[in-house]
Amino acid sequence: MRNLLMKVNYDGTCYDGFQTQPKGNTIQDRLEQAILHLTGETTKITASGRTDAGVHAYGQPFNFTTSSQIPLERWCLALNARLPQDIVVTEAREVPLSFHSRRGAKRKTYRYTINGNRFPDPFQRRWQHHHPVQLDIPAMQQGLTHLIGTHDFTSFASRRSTKTSHVRTIFEAHMEIDRSMCRPSSTDQGVIYTYVTGSGFLQHMVRIIMGTLIHVGEGKLQADEVAEILAACDRAAAGPTAMSQGLALMSVEYEESWE
Amino acid sequence: MRNLLMKVNYDGTCYDGFQTQPKGNTIQDRLEQAILHLTGETTKITASGRTDAGVHAYGQPFNFTTSSQIPLERWCLALNARLPQDIVVTEAREVPLSFHSRRGAKRKTYRYTINGNRFPDPFQRRWQHHHPVQLDIPAMQQGLTHLIGTHDFTSFASRRSTKTSHVRTIFEAHMEIDRSMCRPSSTDQGVIYTYVTGSGFLQHMVRIIMGTLIHVGEGKLQADEVAEILAACDRAAAGPTAMSQGLALMSVEYEESWE
The missing domain is CATH 3.30.70.660 (Pseudouridine synthase I, catalytic domain, C-terminal subdomain)
Incomplete structure (x- = not known):
């Protein structure tokens, strides 16, 4: 397994905040859907923290574990191709399995x-x-x-x-x-x-x-x-x-x- | 009659350009509708020039004649209240009747x-x-x-x-x-x-x-x-x-x- 740390910019205007909610359209949902489309894996991502509905972010860090062997340099373009235009992943790097975006x-x-x-x-x-x-x-x-x-x-x-x-x-x-x-x-x-x-x-x-x-x-x-x-x-x-x-x-x- | 010169900022993303078209949703249409709502007058505004569909403007000048006696300082707020959020009138002044936004x-x-x-x-x-x-x-x-x-x-x-x-x-x-x-x-x-x-x-x-x-x-x-x-x-x-x-x-x- 690899632990991947990424950064995402988003215009939060059209979203019900970062974190998945029972009846919400959230940034987390869109990111997890894009990862599922790309890798076939159902993942739960961890962000540095949630943002409220309508709040924006420049470089919100999030991480998740994957068994995908996709090279690091391909992740951003591949995810962005599967994300709406108001969510853009800008960085991807591999971090130790112990790394946790929120706790760290x-x-x-x-x-x-x-x-x-x-x-x-x-x-x-x-x-x-x-x-x-x-x-x-x-x-x-x-x-x-x-x-x-x-x-x-x-x-x-x-x-x-x-x-x-x-x-x-x-x-x-x-x-x-x-x-x-x-x-x-x-x-x-x-x-x-x-x-x-x-x-x-x-x-x-x-x-x-x-x-x-x-x-x-x-x-x-x-x-x-x-x-x-x-x-x-x-x-x-x-x-x-x-x-x-x-x-x-x-x-x-x-x-x-x-x- | 008064000749009023105004300036308008617009995010052109959702419009078919400035100038009225047979089947278009244009900046000019929205401005003329707002003037009609405010004054009851059907007017044709003249801009400094047209902009294409999707093109934006900061301070596009336009002028029109009106018999309305609304004081100058009230026009911007009154029109903005009748315009969509992506079109904002920022200036209004009275000019000689000979003034023409495009020719001048x-x-x-x-x-x-x-x-x-x-x-x-x-x-x-x-x-x-x-x-x-x-x-x-x-x-x-x-x-x-x-x-x-x-x-x-x-x-x-x-x-x-x-x-x-x-x-x-x-x-x-x-x-x-x-x-x-x-x-x-x-x-x-x-x-x-x-x-x-x-x-x-x-x-x-x-x-x-x-x-x-x-x-x-x-x-x-x-x-x-x-x-x-x-x-x-x-x-x-x-x-x-x-x-x-x-x-x-x-x-x-x-x-x-x-x-």
Whole structure:
């Protein structure tokens, strides 16, 4: 048996998330179908983590074992020929049988994209949350810094979370603004990217962080209230869950250098 | 009566081009329907030029006359609320009744996008021509320079062109490469943008230029043969018509400063 580690980019717009569900059209289903078509083997793939319905990914790692002898360099093209156009496998390598995409993941980075310009962008609309109302970006950045470190993130987790511990570490978080698409002398705020890198993330965690930061940006919350929300360990204390389409998994790092 | 000049961005993927056709779903149809819903007036809009099926635009200018008294600042939001998500009006201003979007246009810039990376990009695939085969970019750039200036572009026009003159001026043309999405130690060539600015363009002109340059890039033609193809004034001398999805109208300039 071989253990194959691959990376996949997907536009999640049309899918019910990564992980197989009873009545869902998921990225995992499509990948497993493509592997079945190619190898004749029924497999269960393991990803670094699930993504919600509508969430996107650049380089989501997944692995699976196979007895297929197809050479490594042929896998990507062969799978892509059997996948819809919004799912593209970009890397394939062989790893020790002990390697596990989820358990081995040490750092994950997500990006949330807000289009703060007055009008939506027809080219980027599938992966931007359009929010033309004026946002106080420095206040949002200040609120975000309260989340860096190791904390109990119960306030920022779905009530449906079944994890025994909600303690996670956010190593790094920052915002970037791209004003290249702003129209001159307009109220356009640019495209606002928020990057969050952590040890792992609870269900809806980045989206609840973003919903809370948007409330800070709108002046509904003070930046320093984010610290109180965190301390409350109560989902009701935080803001709403921001729309999934703005979220993308950007990278996953492993202890041993699989990059 | 007022003459209103607007700009519209559109993802042309799902449309049969800009201009109304007997059995087509066109950008013009959608804009005129939105104006009818808003004002109750049946109008014919005039754009700076038509775009082919599948071609995109950033800031395509169009104008129309109306007796509606809706204030200028309300038009964009009101029309966007009546348009599909892939068509977004971004600017509206009042211009003299003599202004004509097509006749007044002095310079137009088109961009053609080739994804030269090994795998397609699921996020950008609707506006990229995926061409993973290695291209000789310096040769393509050299070929492109032969087209700058005032020439008879019959070799680069659709045989269906009904224009009495095929003489046009290309003011400026260049290529840019974005390697930010290239995977390390891969054969990825980056995303290759070709910008062409001219006085006006014949039907399929930029796409035939690109199909010819791709032949140069593949070594099927020598760069300097582009000059001979131009001199031949024969569509059969040039390369194929490149796929429409890679093409986007980027800007249109007028003599008086309507920018």
